Structures are given as structure tokens and as C-alpha cells.
Amino acid sequence: MTKSHHYDIIIIGAGPIGMACAIEAQKANLTYLIIEKGALVNSLFNYPVFMTFFSTSQKLEIGGVPFVTINPKPNRNEAVEYYRRVAEKFNLNINLFESVVKVNKNGSDIFEVETSKSNYTASNIVVATGFYDVPLLMNIPGEDLPKVTHYYKDPHLYAFQHVLVVGANNSGVDAALETYRKSANVTMVIRSGELGPHVKYWVRPDIENRIKEGAIAAHFNSELVEIRENEVDIKTPEGIKTVPNDFVIAMTGYQPDFSMLRKFGIDLPESLCPVYNEETMETNVKGLYLAGVVCGGLDTHKLFIENSRVHAEMIVRNIAKF
Numbered sequence: 001m002t003k004s005h006h007y008d009i010i011i012i013g014a015g016p017i018g019m020a021c022a023i024e025a026q027k028a029n030l031t032y033l034i035i036e037k038g039a040l041v042n043s044l045f046n047y048p049v050f051m052t053f054f055s056t057s058q059k060l061e062i063g064g065v066p067f068v069t070i071n072p073k074p075n076r077n078e079a080v081e082y083y084r085r086v087a088e089k090f091n092l093n094i095n096l097f098e099s100v101v102k103v104n105k106n107g108s109d110i111f112e113v114e115t116s117k118s119n120y121t122a123s124n125i126v127v128a129t130g131f132y133d134v135p136l137l138m139n140i141p142g143e144d145l146p147k148v149t150h151y152y153k154d155p156h157l158y159a160f161q162h163v164l165v166v167g168a169n170n171s172g173v174d175a176a177l178e179t180y181r182k183s184a185n186v187t188m189v190i191r192s193g194e195l196g197p198h199v200k201y202w203v204r205p206d207i208e209n210r211i212k213e214g215a216i217a218a219h220f221n222s223e224l225v226e227i228r229e230n231e232v233d234i235k236t237p238e239g240i241k242t243v244p245n246d247f248v249i250a251m252t253g254y255q256p257d258f259s260m261l262r263k264f265g266i267d268l269p270e271s272l273c274p275v276y277n278e279e280t281m282e283t284n285v286k287g288l289y290l291a292g293v294v295c296g297g298l299d300t301h302k303l304f305i306e307n308s309r310v311h312a313e314m315i316v317r318n319i320a321k322f
Contacts, residue, residue: 005118005121006031006110006120006121006122006123007031007032007033007120007121007122007123008025008030008032008122008123008319009021009025009030009031009032009033009122009124009126009316009319010033010034010035010113010120010122010124010126011032011033011034011035011125011126011128012034012035012036012100012125012126012127012128012129013035013036013127013128013129013292013294014034014035014036014040014041014042014087014094014096015041015042015043015044015292016041016044016060016062016083016292016309017128017130017291017292017293017308017309017311017312018034018036018126018128018292019034019062019063019083019086019092020062020063020291020309020311020312021126021128021291021311021312021315021316022034022090022092022093022094023062023063023086023090023092023312024312024313024315024316025316025319026090026092027316028316028319028320030316030319030320032093033093033094033120033122034092034093034094034095035095035098035115036094036095036096036097036098037097037099037100037116038096038097039096039097040083040084040087040094040096041079041080041083041084042132043130043133044076044079044080044083045080046132046151046153047076048152048153048154048171048174048175048178049076049077049153049154050075050076050154050155050174050178051075051076051174052071052073052074052075052076052200053073053074053075053076053079054200054304055073055304055305055306056072056073056074057073057074057078057082059305059306060074060079060305060306062083062086062309062312063086063090065082065085065086065089067079067082095115095117098115098116098117098118099115099116100115100260101114101115101116102114103125103263103264103288105265105285105287109286109287111123111124111125111287111288123287123319124287124288124289124319125264125287125288125289126289126290126315127260127288127289127290127291127294128290128291128292128294129256129260129294130256130293130294131254131255131293131294131296132254133254133256133257134254134256134258135150135250135252135253135254136253136254136255137150137252138223138224138250138252140224140225140226140227141226141227142226142227142228142232143250145227145229145248147227147229147246147248148227148247148248148250149247149248149249149250150250150254152171152174152249152251155175155178155179155181155182155184157247158179158182158184158246158247159182159183159184160183160184161184161246161247162184162185162187162243162244162245162246162247163184163185163186163187163246163247163248163249164186164187164188164189164224164232164243164245164247164248164249165186165187165188165189165249165251166188166189166224166248166249166250166251166252167188167189167190167196167251167252167253168188168190168192168194168195168196168199168218169196169198169199169251169253170196170198170199170200170203171251172188172190172196172249172251173195173196173200173203173204173207175249175251176188176207176210176216177203177210177216180210180215180216186216186217187216187217187218187219187234187243187245188211188216188217188219189219189222189223189224189234190218190219190220190221190222191221191222192220192221193220193221194220195207195208219234219236219241221236221237222234222235222236222237223235224248224250225240227245227248228245230244230245230246231245232245232248255272255297255298256274256293256294256297261274261294265284265285266283266284266285266288266290267283267284268297271297271298272297272298273295273296273297273299274290274294274295274297276289276290276295279314280314280315280318281295281311281314281315282315282318289315289318289319290311291308291311291312291315292305292308292311293308295308
């Protein structure tokens with residue numbers, strides 16, 4: 001594809017849904033450019049190395065390209081490779097490691113896009129940035145210590161260490177089990193009285209049994225209140241409990257970049273769920289569309305790859321008017 005500085009569509013985000021939008025644009029003979037601040041499918045790249053998806057491979061497919069795996073559920077490594085092959089097959093026009101700095105609409109209803117590397121114009125913008133970039137902070141003393149992370153990658157780092165995992169949804173449960181199996185001394189801090197309702201059904205018995213036998217310590221109805229270099233304080237129903245600690249894995253969840261959406265002029269009510277037309281995915285800003293999990297606001301369990309792939313067709317159909 002010949003590159004120019006003006007496009008029918010600029011897509012912000014090279015995740016599966018951003019890629020799906022590009023494929024639909026290509027089918028409709030619309031010029032497009034994907035701009036991605038990190039690697040291809042950057043969020044998936046940052047998932048834990050051994051993560052297994054809840055969805056089957058068929059539900060992760062885009063562009064009609066089969067996602068073949070011999071496992072009942074694909075893993076993170078298979079997904080990263082699949083989406084790379086899809087990008088290669090369609091020769092998608094993608095600029096990686098380029099951050100969008102500003103999006104303005106000029107008097108001609110054309111969007112002016114400034115990035116860390118260049119400037120572009122577009123008739124339409126699609127924001128497909130997901131929600132994995134901004135972690136929900138605990139806002140407690142010591143959260144900024146180097147031993148604290150909101151992103152968990154590989155359990156080997158934590159071998160033979162005192163590890164505290166905050167959270168009991170899939171990411172927290174996976175981190176607890178995997179680090180435990182690398183000989184870490186694992187403690188979980190869980191705000192509610194039970195494990196998260198969305199924990200993968202094949203994982204739930206494993207974590208329940210490890211907690212029941214005492215292999216993994218779990219504090220329910222509790223919260224982490226302070227982190228220090230060699231220990232942490234946990235507020236439990238029985239009072240403050242201090243435990244030795246080398247690493248804190250804070251799986252507290254993530255949120256879309258609301259400040260970016262506001263800069264683009266998108267309406268964000270008190271619920272922080274962006275305003276858009278559910279039939280076209282167009283926001284209150286004409287020509288500016290949302291696609292994928294970014295549409296769910298703080299409700300990050302509402303939209304996934306499998307139920308937001310259709311956004312690509314809806315958007316391009318509205319832009320191309322066919």
C-alpha cells in the first residue's frame with residue numbers, strides 16, 4: 001500500500017480489534033493506517049507468558065483466517081503468533097512504536113493527528129486502544145517501590161521469594177498458582193469474601209484446593225494497606241497483619257485511558273462509559289469511532305475480542321455507506 005499523509009481512516013491501536021477494522025477497511029477499498037504505541041497486539045504481548053484464553057480459538061479469529069491450535073483453549077504465545085500471521089497475510093499498513101499525541105478536528109471536518117514521529121490527516125478516526133495501559137492503583141504507601149508490579153509476566157522471577165498477590169480474578173489466581181509452582185511463598189489479599197466470579201472454571205478447583213490445604217495463604221475481606229522494603233501490612237478482619245515480602249503482584253485491574261478519550265472530545269458521563277451509537281460505534285464527535293473493549297469503560301468484563309470483532313464491520317459499513 002502506498003503511504004500518504006491523508007487517510008480515509010486512522011486506527012489507533014494494533015490489537016485484534018484494530019486489526020479487524022483495518023481488514024474491513026481494506027475490503028472496502030478505503031485507505032487506512034494503524035498507529036500503535038507499542039508492539040503488534042501490545043496488550044496480548046504483555047499478558048503472562050503461560051496464559052490460557054477463556055475463549056476458544058474460533059472466537060478469536062479475525063479476517064476469516066482460521067486460528068488452528070491442538071489445545072481446547074489457545075495460549076498467549078499462540079495468539080501473538082496468529083495475529084502476526086494475520087497482519088502479514090493482509091499486509092496491514094501499521095506504524096508500530098509510534099504514539100498518538102494529539103487529535104484535532106479542523107474547520108473542514110478533517111482530523112489532524114500528531115504523533116511522536118509524524119503528522120497525518122484523516123476523514124475518520126477509530127479508537128481501538130483497549131484498557132490494559134492504565135492500571136487501577138491502590139494508592140497506598142510503598143506502591144511506587146520497584147518490587148511492586150501491576151503486570152505479571154513470568155513466574156520464574158519469583159522462585160523462592162515471599163510473594164504477595166493482590167486480587168482474586170483470573171490474573172491474580174494465575175499469578176498465585178504459577179509463582180507457587182515455582183517455589184514461591186505465596187500470600188493472596190482478597191477484598192471480598194470469595195474468589196472472583198469470572199475465574200476460569202478449570203482453574204477454580206486448583207486455587208480453592210491450594211488455599212484449603214494452606215499451600216497458598218489467602219486473606220479474604222482484607223486489603224493491603226502499606227508496602228515496605230521487606231514486609232507488608234494487611235488489614236484483615238482480625239486486625240493488621242504484617243508478613244515478610246519480596247515482591248507484590250498487584251492484579252487490581254485496568255482501565256481505558258480516559259484522559260485520552262476526553263482530549264479527543266468524547267463524552268464521558270459519571271459512569272465513565274463512553275457515549276457512542278451502538279449501531280454504528282460513532283461517538284458524539286462525528287467521524288470518530290470506538291471499537292473493542294474501550295467501549296466498556298470501567299466494566300472490563302463486558303467486552304472481549306469474541307464479542308467486539310463485529311465492531312469493525314459496523315464502523316466500516318457506516319463510513320463506506322454500503
